[in-house]
Amino acid sequence: MSTIVHADPLHQAFLELLRWTLLEVRNRSGDSKLCFAHADHMHNVPGLLADFHPDRFAYYWEFERPHFLRALKAMGMQPPDPFNDSWNILEDEYVRRCPSSADAQRNRIDP
Numbered sequence: 001m002s003t004i005v006h007a008d009p010l011h012q013a014f015l016e017l018l019r020w021t022l023l024e025v026r027n028r029s030g031d032s033k034l035c036f037a038h039a040d041h042m043h044n045v046p047g048l049l050a051d052f053h054p055d056r057f058a059y060y061w062e063f064e065r066p067h068f069l070r071a072l073k074a075m076g077m078q079p080p081d082p083f084n085d086s087w088n089i090l091e092d093e094y095v096r097r098c099p100s101s102a103d104a105q106r107n108r109i110d111p
Contacts, residue, residue, distance in 0.1 A: 010057070010097070013089040014045050020082045033075060041068035058101040061094045 007015060021042045025035045041064060048056045065087070072079055094101070 009089050010052075010093040011049055013086040013093070014049055016086045017083060018042055018045060020080055020086075024080055034072075034077065037068060037071040037075070040071070041065070054098045054101075057094065058098045061090065061098070062101065 021038045024038050028034050044056075044060065044064065048060060069079065
């Protein structure tokens with residue numbers, strides 16, 4: 001008999017992002033730039049989930065996600081709506097699990 005294990009909110013949010021990313025890639029396979037942006041955004045997530053460390057999570061939140069958003073903006077696009085629910089959860093988890101990084105992000109002055 002197998003036991004069902006429910007992932008914590010961070011893992012569940014990343015799994016939802018992976019699911020929606022794969023759906024976007026499948027549904028927009030004719031747009032290679034968009035598919036690349038989606039794949040580039042999520043390619044490190046399986047490793048993050050397999051071997052979680054707050055620094056790796058901070059790297060995703062502070063660099064990989066903003067890079068993805070800039071790539072979409074350059075194409076005149078927005079992230080898929082379902083991403084927002086997961087990102088809201090990840091933002092809460094980022095503040096909780098990476099407090100020094102979150103403090104630095106809040107205090108950063110962008111030019």
